[in-house]
Amino acid sequence: MTAAVSCGCASTGGSGEGTAPGAPTGVSAQAGSATSVHVMWNAVAAGPEVSAYEVYRGARKVGEAPGSAHMLDVVRLTPSTAYVFTVRARDAGGRLGPRSREARATTPAAATADGSAPTVPGAVTGRAVGSRAVQLSWSPSTDDTRVVSYDVYQGGTKIHSVGGGQTATVVTGLRPHTRYAFTVRARDAADNVSPAGPPVRLTTASGADEGRDTAPADFRAASRLADGAYYLDLSWTPPRVDGVVTEYQVELDGRAATSLVWGGAPLRGTASYSFYAGREAGAGHRVRLRARLPDGTWGAFSAQRTVTTGESG
Incomplete structure (x- = not known):
């Protein structure tokens, strides 16, 4: 099941001058109680520096978080109610970026006369x-x-x-x-x-190592022939991080080959992608990928797989 689309050969960036920040990706909402919802998003990594994120319930702004954060608890909500949230980034000059995709959450029913707290985890x-x-x-x-x-x-x-x-x-x-x-x-x-x-x-460890648990897991790659051309079929399990992964970078033979950005709600199970590898049989390729984490930085690379066109892998 393919849930991603290619967006070119490298991650996009931009100069921050005179432009508003981009739209936050990976926005999700999780009911925290009958009267609160926990909203999360991925940091906007490219463009002008973000000074704050504004959270909206419908058309109404309900709170904001500093640019270094990517979460906010929205409180004083109504039990058993469906809500729609969006997030916008704001730079130091006050420019607001576009709204994110909508994230929906429904608060549970309020417990009647519940004065007992849960046990300690x-x-x-x-x-x-x-x-x-x-x-x-x-x-x-x-x-x-x-x-x-x-x-x-x-x-x-x-x-x-x-x-x-x-x-x-x-x-x-x-x-x-x-x-x-x-x-x-x-x-x-x-x-x-x-x-x-x-x-x-x-x-935490010293240096810039992202840690293996920020890498996509169960990464597999295989060659497929279709209409006289060879394709590489990739599949993996997204890293389990505190947010939603919406972007991946595929490295082919030691060079960035393409970036994948989800067009809708990203899968939390197995993800897959297929891309053109040429018409030559017997060509060997080395492939791996990494995820952009919710804080806007890249995680560790997956295991590297070697694939030869015309051979199953």
Whole structure:
């Protein structure tokens, strides 16, 4: 199942002077409780520097976050209600970029007279996955109704939220060779929040290594003959990071060959793409790819595969 389209041979950029920032990609919305929604987006990496992101509910602006952030909790919402959110980037000169694609979320019903918080998430563990990311996992909390979301804190600051059915995430956008303390709290529909367990203390690696868990996994490549020409069929699993991956760069024989940008909601399962490789049989190629992470930077490359046209792989 192919969900991406080619956008050329290299990532696009632009000079920031006199132009507004681009539209944020990868916008997603997750109900945090009966009265709140957690909105996330990918950093706008090209063009003028972003000073702030504005979040809209329909046509109304409901909040903003600094340019270094890519998440915001929208609060004081109505239970059992569907909402539509968009995000716009603003530069230091006040220029607003275009709206992002819409992200939809429905708040759950409010629990009647629910005064009990969920239990503390158990067995919270983590590990650094390179210089700018950590992987966290925990065992599920229990609640007298149900757990709607898990909030991840860095020190005393909430930095991320995932749905109540998720018990792991990769947090990106960290600094190299830096020690962090993370905790996880569970939240129910009535906005009751569990206590935090003991912090998980992790130190990111030195240098610019992105870490293998920011690389696409299960990468496969095979040759296919169609209408007298050979094509390379690629498939992979997106990296599991704290946001949505919308762009990939394919490297062929050591050089950037094409960039792929999703035209709609990106797949969270297996992704695939096929591109032209010429008419010559027996030509060998080396291919790998990497993802642009939600913080706007590139993750690690996948494993490299060698493919020969005319041979299955």
